[in-house]
Amino acid sequence: MRRTHCQPGLQRGPAAAALPGPRTGAGPLPDPGPGPQAPVSRLLLLLTLALTPAIVVAQTVLDYRVLERKPHSRDNFVQGLQIVDGDLWESTGGYGESRLLRYDFATGKLRDGRRLNPRLWGEGLVVVEDRIFQLTWRARAMLVYRRDSLEVEQVLRLPGEGWGITWNGTQLIQSDGSDKLFFMNREDARITRTLAVTADGTPVYQLNELEWIDGRIWANVWKTDDIVIIDPDTGKVESRLDLTGLLPDSDRLRGTDVLNGIAHNPADGAIWVTGKRWPWLFRIEPFERADTAH
Ligand SMILES: [Ca+2]
Numbered sequence: 018m019r020r021t022h023c024q025p026g027l028q029r030g031p032a033a034a035a036l037p038g039p040r041t042g043a044g045p046l047p048d049p050g051p052g053p054q055a056p057v058s059r060l061l062l063l064l065t066l067a068l069t070p071a072i073v074v075a076q077t078v079l080d081y082r083v084l085e086r087k088p089h090s091r092d093n094f095v096q097g098l099q100i101v102d103g104d105l106w107e108s109t110g111g112y113g114e115s116r117l118l119r120y121d122f123a124t125g126k127l128r129d130g131r132r133l134n135p136r137l138w139g140e141g142l143v144v145v146e147d148r149i150f151q152l153t154w155r156a157r158a159m160l161v162y163r164r165d166s167l168e169v170e171q172v173l174r175l176p177g178e179g180w181g182i183t184w185n186g187t188q189l190i191q192s193d194g195s196d197k198l199f200f201m202n203r204e205d206a207r208i209t210r211t212l213a214v215t216a217d218g219t220p221v222y223q224l225n226e227l228e229w230i231d232g233r234i235w236a237n238v239w240k241t242d243d244i245v246i247i248d249p250d251t252g253k254v255e256s257r258l259d260l261t262g263l264l265p266d267s268d269r270l271r272g273t274d275v276l277n278g279i280a281h282n283p284a285d286g287a288i289w290v291t292g293k294r295w296p297w298l299f300r301i302e303p304f305e306r307a308d309t310a311h
Contacts, residue, residue: 076216078306079246079258084287085300088125091270093118094293097142097151097182097226098278104128105280108142108151110293115139117151117160117167122282131167133160141182141226143189145203150189152179159206173206181227181236185249190234192227196220198234198252214247216254221245228279230288237277244279244290258303260290268296 093116097108105122109115115133120126133139133153137160140152149162155178161171181192188200188209200210214221214236223239233255234247242263246256260276274293281288291298 076254077256079256079303080306081258081260081263081301081303083263083299084302087289087298087300089291089295089298091273091294091296094274095226095278095291095295096140096180096293098280098289098291099142099144099228100280100282100284100289101144103284105298106142106144106149107278108139110139110154112136112138115153117142117149117162119167129167131162131169140179141192143182143184145184145189148203150182150203152182152191154178154180175206176208180239181225183227183229183234185229185234190227190229190249192224192236194223194225194239196222196224198224198227198236198247212247212249212252214245214252214254216245216257221254226277226279228281230279230281235279235281237279239277240275242276244276256303259306260301263290263299263301264292264295264297270294 093107094110094114095107096110097106099106100122103122105120107118107120109118113135115138117131117133117139118127119129121128137156137158138154140154142149142151144164147164149164151160151162152175153160157175157177159173159175159179160169161173162168163170178193179191180194183190189203189206191199191201193199196214198212198214199208200212201208214224221238225237225239228235232249234249236245236247238245242259242261244258244260245254246258247254263276264273272294276290276292278291279288287300289298289300
């Protein structure tokens, strides 16, 4: 899903005169030449450039409606979430309670799982073909499992903390809690590109769980009810999905933590979200907020 709100507006400030605005006619600007008409021509040109509307791309704000919900274990301190081929995959955090979990998505029945070494804190997860990549938080290690047996067959070294991870079809994309996303090779976790994420020109920090949806990167922003939708080429946040109120207060217990977990079901395009120790998975439908104009 991609929505971009383009708002025409006047460019203000000293940069206005430098704008490469449209001109009438083709070819190079005519030299006004010497003579009394020159200053007037230049003035007209400057006025034309100054008044040319610039296209300002501002982030859209999205609201949501809940279409459906499924029970979810309050035991799961969700760090990674993905739906693939009818399975719901979860990675959970916490020392001594981190796990890799595989559920049948239709029934919610746990099919398989693995406990992590108690010294490892599980983070984001992504399924890529016959492998599963699971980040750890501070151990600088990414576990690579065989998808069929859930046996760890490789441990790749990370340069820093691991938070969220997804796959764009050719590369892994990883967050580390900063405003940066790292594109890396699946074979060796070598970083090939670093993307700075900004919203209306301001860095967006604490990017957490990720999901690649229709050519865009969706990212939970830690400790907020926001999911930002990022252009993977520019790093610009195109939309901010405001999920305030998604988990009712009546469902919050001591230990219920923040929103974290985005899963796009390729089978039907549905978008599911949850949080750390939340009792529900929610299927949501975003829509543009009526007063989103800036
Ligand atoms: Ca995800």
